[in-house]
Amino acid sequence: MPIRHDRARHGLCGLMAVSLIGAAPALGQPAPAIPAVPAKDSTAAATPAVQPIDLPTALRLAGANNIDLALVKEALTQAQAQNEAATLSLLPTLSGGFGYSKHNGAVQDVSGNVIEAYKQLHSITGGINSQINYGDAIFNKLAAMRLQSAAEYSVDAGHNATILAAAGAYIDLVNARANEKIAEDAAKISGDYEDQITRAVGIGLANKSDALRVSVQTQNYRIALRQAKEASVAASAKLATVLHLSPTIQFVPADDAVPQITLVPLETSLNALVTEAFAKRPELKASGENIGAANWLKTQSIYGPLIPSVGAQALYGDVSGGRVGVPSNSGGTQDYALMLNWKLGSGGLLDFGRMDYAQSKLDQTKLNDAKLHDEIGRQVVQSFEGVHSAFDQLELHKKNVDLAQQSLQLSQGRKEFGVAAVLEVIEAQKDLVQARAAYLRAMTAYTLGQYALAEAVGRIGE
DSSP: OHHHHHHHHHHHHHHHHHHHHHHSOOTTOOOOOOOOOOOOOTTSSOOOOEEEEOHHHHHHHHHHHOHHHHHHHHHHHHHHHHHHHHHHTTSOEEEEEEEEEEEEEEEEOTTSOEEEEEEEEEEEEEEEEEEEEHHHHHHHHHHHHHHHHHHHHHHHHHHHHHHHHHHHHHHHHHHHHHHHHHHHHHHHHHHHHHHHHHHHHHTTSSOHHHHHHHHHHHHHHHHHHHHHHHHHHHHHHHHHHHHTOOTTOEEEESOSSOOOOOSSOTTSOHHHHHHHHHHHOHHHHHHHHHHHHHHHHHHHHHHGGGSOEEEEEEEEEEEEEEETTSOOEEEEEEEEEEEEEOOBSTTSBTOHHHHHHHHHHHHHHHHHHHHHHHHHHHHHHHHHHHHHHHHHHHHHHHHHHHHHHHHHHHHHHHHHTTOSOHHHHHHHHHHHHHHHHHHHHHHHHHHHHHHHHHHHHTOTTO
């Protein structure tokens, strides 16, 4: 039996030797060269301007500068202009003018005779003209009023969305900077440990392989640190985009850690929040106004043609003229006209296609409203669960951080006494870095979830 164990041991050693020889470069041949890293031109990029910022400032600037919000406000301006135009369509127009005509040569008189005439005419007129399709004008005005109201609610919704975007961008920036600090601490701790191991190798108390392991870990942490700095720059540019400021500004958040903000108390029930969202969300109010406008247009297609178009005219002026070379005569003129019209066919009575189209638009608007209710309900439920989940995870992740710190301290103490291996300390350091990063993610998720839940129930703009 012992002989069998020796043979197995020799066989395994031989297999390992063959594997190592096969994997190594051939004798006399150099190892594959690693491509050189190109040098960075220090003059290629200018140092960006650094600008401190806090959350209230970010929210205030977003309300003043955000492009998406400005676009929604322009839509409101257009709706107001259309409402004013609908009002003017109900009123008659004023007109006035000056006329001059002159005739030389043959002309036919009232008896049918052709005579030579040389005459001229001057006229000055002014008056009131009205050609109004009241069936369309009345209902268009009623619909325009509802559409303007819908646009006002859309501005409120855009303002809420802007607050959410600005708060989210700021919190993402704080999160990125905090991740950068975690990576920086990890690289420093690993670098200090690398220095200790290197000195231990120099005096024969540690193996070279242990020093190499720690060096690899240090380099990995330095790579993670560089990636974290890149993420901080990207988060700053994202915040600048939301605020409509120069993307080259390097924002520095006032908060070192993600603030734990509670906008919606955790004890609030889900049913109460869904009910509140259906009552307060400006998107639903705007949708209700759109339904009202579509309903007026449907009514217009049915009853509008029954209301006659009114044509009226009242002109007042002065006319003077006569034969050329003869003193002219003048006198005042008054003209009045009134006409009522009904239209049959396209755009008028018995236009069933127009009725069907208006009914379909109303049904479509109602379906969109139902879809919006479903979506807002989903948003509330998802945000509610996300906030509660993040809150529950906070305590667990915080406990993990404490345990990881204790584990690292114990492993470092065991290593000093020669009981623990270098790999144990490396793993303990990794556990601590991962625990801190997980706790930061949970805190970020909780704060972002609070803003999302507040926006979902319509409280964020309060």
